[in-house]
Amino acid sequence: MDEIRRSKYISLTTYRKDGSPVPTPVWHVAGPQGEILVLTPAGSWKVKRIRNNSAVTVTVCDLRGRTSTGAASLPGTARLLDQDSTMAAQDLLGKRYITSRIGNWFVKVLHLPKKPNIAIAITL
Numbered sequence: 774m775d776e777i778r779r780s781k782y783i784s785l786t787t788y789r790k791d792g793s794p795v796p797t798p799v800w801h802v803a804g805p806q807g808e809i810l811v812l813t814p815a816g817s818w819k820v821k822r823i824r825n826n827s828a829v830t831v832t833v834c835d836l837r838g839r840t841s842t843g844a845a846s847l848p849g850t851a852r853l854l855d856q857d858s859t860m861a862a863q864d865l866l867g868k869r870y871i872t873s874r875i876g877n878w879f880v881k882v883l884h885l886p887k888k889p890n891i892a893i894a895i896t897l
Contacts, residue, residue, distance in 0.1 A: 774897060776833055777847065778803055784834035785811060785895070787822040787851070794830070795822065798838035801895075802865045809849075809895040810862040814888050823851045829895060847897045854892040862892035 777783060786796045797819055804810040809831065813819055823829070832846040840846075854862065 774847070776845070777801075777809070777831060777897075780833040782834050782836060782838075783809070783811075784832045784838050784840055785819065785851075785893075786830040786832070786846075787819045788826045788828060789822060790825055795819070796832075796834075796838055798834050798836060800866055800870055802862070802869050804862070804865070804894060806894075809897065810854075810865060811893045811895065812859070812862055812866055812890050813893060815891040816888070820853065820891055820893075823853060823893065827851050831895060831897060849895045849897040851893050851895050854894055858894075859890060859892040862894075863890065 781800070782798045783801050784796045785799050786794045788794055795818070799811045799813065801809050801811050827850050829849050829851045830846050831849055832840045832844050834840045834844075
């Protein structure tokens, strides 16, 4: 569990209706209640899969989603958070990842349209 919390990326595996796994590398941060928080576009396929099946698997990975041989995969349960909790998760992710802060700054300064995000809380 500590290895996951220290890692920069995790592979979040969600499951299709037929049970086939779909891994996605994501940034993450520890939430105030000990959960792992992830931010994603509200219309993403992973959100749709989580609505159908809250079971997920979390594995430490690199930027490309590659996992090392023997990396531990932990099963968990995901839930989608409300708007206030999503904003709090976005702030936490911004504190951990400078790239997130830079991207948010460009969106604000250039008045780019921002797609709505939703936070996912993962309990392992």
